[in-house]
Amino acid sequence: MSGLRDLKKERTRQALSDAAVTLFLTRGFDQVSVADVAAAAEVSKPTLFRYFDSKEDLVLHRAADHFGEAARVVRDRAPDQAPIFALHQHFQRGLDSHAPTTGLCDSPDVLAYHRLVFDTPSIAARLREVTADDIASLTEALRGATPGDLLPRLIAAQYAIAREILARENWAKLASGRTAASVHPEATAAASAAFSLLAQGATTHGY
Template sequence: MTGLRDIKKQRIHEAISMAAITLFLRRGFGEVSVAEVAAAAEVSKPTLFKYFATKEDLVLHRIVDHQGEAARVVRQRRPGEEPLAALERHFLSGLQRRDPVTGLNDNGEVLAYHRMVFGTPSLAARLFHYMAADEEALAEALAEDGDDLTARLVAGQVLAVQRVLARRNWRRLAGGETAEQVHPEAVRAAKHAFALLRGGAEAAHGPDVRPDTAQARSLVDETGRRR
């Protein structure tokens, strides 16, 4: 059960967040100081930094709602379901729900938010900090059913694919198309992308890609002879 202290902290967090996003969208991320955000939220700067470690986190904290999501999808997948199938199903469901994280949400504020994130170098750089944590969590989840190297390679590819798909969807919406118009193609693109991922993952689990296999040794020997 949530205590009164936790409720108060959550309200302060939300107040700071709303004040920051409103100011940033209205005037631009680089044109608003942390002091102005604190004043608008009616808190001190030290209090603001207790809730948000950096100015960039005032924007990107919204992504925290999805932190570790891919790892949770893998761990909570249906019995007998392959990890990539679960991740694909989850992404397609997000497209159907118009989840902003898929890029397929044409709400004006969401579009402006993405434009700010993608168009501000410091925000884009900070975003990679969150992505690295997500990649690590997904790799750990995948490694529970496989080897560590393959898990890390697949995790990096999955998150890269999701990032590319989301950016692609957002760009089309930013170009004037509606989410309804883009949705069918977004679904086709996602299915194509995950099919490529599955092909790569299946190859990675095959006996012919391990560095100590006969095929690998043969390749090395052949390379040596060609020299």
């Protein structure tokens, strides 16, 4: 029974997020209230706040499956695989499949969603908080059984910054009118250069 309740809660959460993003893209983030979202989803405002703490979280829920992803990639890598190499492989697979998280997805809906996230200051600020949590999770995955070392935190932060720059650069090229297919070779080369820089520092210190 608890599994069914959890499924119903997730469906409600998804419906709220979908309704919110649709309204935000149509009317603008600042022009839509939480009450507007609740009405569109046919729930009460208190009900909405049981699922989401803020308007910004309604938007970012669309990417919630990817929160903590880098840490999972590192934990699940092959025993003989360097963490940065595993992260590079994962990012490259995203580029090859035009995954929205890499910025290399030219679906109009995805382009509009990224513009909403990148161009709305409060959403961008909330995303930085989520990224900080991701950095903390990746740090712990890199540390493994060696707590307290500063180097994993530095590597995790550098990875997060590099990944954000790569994704934003890809999105900017697509937003200018180019196709994902035409940008793919450049995105692959940029990712190779970025992860090579990360690897040079990380492998020097055993990561």
